[in-house]
Amino acid sequence: MDTVKTAADAQIEAQQARWQRFRDSRNTALAAEHGWLTLTSFQWLEDRPAAAEPAPGLWSTDGTTAFLTAAAVDGLTLMETGEPVDGTISAALADEESLMWVQYGGGDGRQVVVELAMRADRYAIRTRDSQSPVLTGFDGVPTFGFRPELAVEARFVPYPEPVDVPIGTANPLVDGIHRSVGELVFRLPGTEHEFHLHAEAERLGALTVTFHDETNGDSTDEWRKVSTTRPRPDNTVVLDFNRAINYPSAFTPYGTCPMPVKNNSLDYRIEAGEKRPFP
Numbered sequence: 001m002d003t004v005k006t007a008a009d010a011q012i013e014a015q016q017a018r019w020q021r022f023r024d025s026r027n028t029a030l031a032a033e034h035g036w037l038t039l040t041s042f043q044w045l046e047d048r049p050a051a052a053e054p055a056p057g058l059w060s061t062d063g064t065t066a067f068l069t070a071a072a073v074d075g076l077t078l079m080e081t082g083e084p085v086d087g088t089i090s091a092a093l094a095d096e097e098s099l100m101w102v103q104y105g106g107g108d109g110r111q112v113v114v115e116l117a118m119r120a121d122r123y124a125i126r127t128r129d130s131q132s133p134v135l136t137g138f139d140g141v142p143t144f145g146f147r148p149e150l151a152v153e154a155r156f157v158p159y160p161e162p163v164d165v166p167i168g169t170a171n172p173l174v175d176g177i178h179r180s181v182g183e184l185v186f187r188l189p190g191t192e193h194e195f196h197l198h199a200e201a202e203r204l205g206a207l208t209v210t211f212h213d214e215t216n217g218d219s220t221d222e223w224r225k226v227s228t229t230r231p232r233p234d235n236t237v238v239l240d241f242n243r244a245i246n247y248p249s250a251f252t253p254y255g256t257c258p259m260p261v262k263n264n265s266l267d268y269r270i271e272a273g274e275k276r277p278f279p
Helices: 007-030
Strands: 039-044 051-052 055-061 066-070 087-089 098-105 112-119 122-129 149-168 174-185 195-201 207-211 224-228 237-242
Touching: 055 122, 098 122, 149 195, 174 207, 224 237
Parallel strands: none
Antiparallel strands: 039 122, 051 055, 055 066, 066 087, 098 112, 112 122, 149 174, 149 237, 174 195, 195 207, 207 224
């Protein structure tokens, strides 16, 4: 006997299909040639020229500008133009900015990209190696199965003005700031109390929340984040925890990813979204 598909069944199937497309896009983005899975080092720059293994050349900063001194034989070329670095070059960034600055290695001289970054008002470099085992062995982030009941409606309560909240990051030497624009208020299945999560604004009015839950350190990483679309005219959004994702620091020790604000902790097991990428 054929089973009659209800409107609710069809809606869930459509949700699951959209989630699968999201997952496919997410895994494709992570597998980028010099993406987050390719980070292989993080080093602060000092005030005198010094080697910064594994990158060739001598690196330094005067506090406002970063400098790289290298010879053509070192094989470093500028990312933007492909010109060889032969002498001293410089670059200046604002806090939290990054620059894919130079590249070297491999048959085409492009295997490793050196990223210049300004974090906590200090210059650092990170190497991104396209032959990193984390990338070459990547076959997708493990996830929980799709849970339609964990796509909940939330009410966005904006603050009159954004509030900057000091936070930690994945690097204990780097402090961060969470610019809270308001709170997402919602309930989860089986609970009677409301949750209030601080939200940050993203492009085109979207919102992102970074959160802890009771799966952290067990089946999931220490914290995750989930984004919504722009709030509707009545300030409601769908907060879909099936789309909760890991920060780059879940895949590499060289991230400086922001921790959740103190109040963004759920006394609930969010068994949806991405799991820990490594057992």
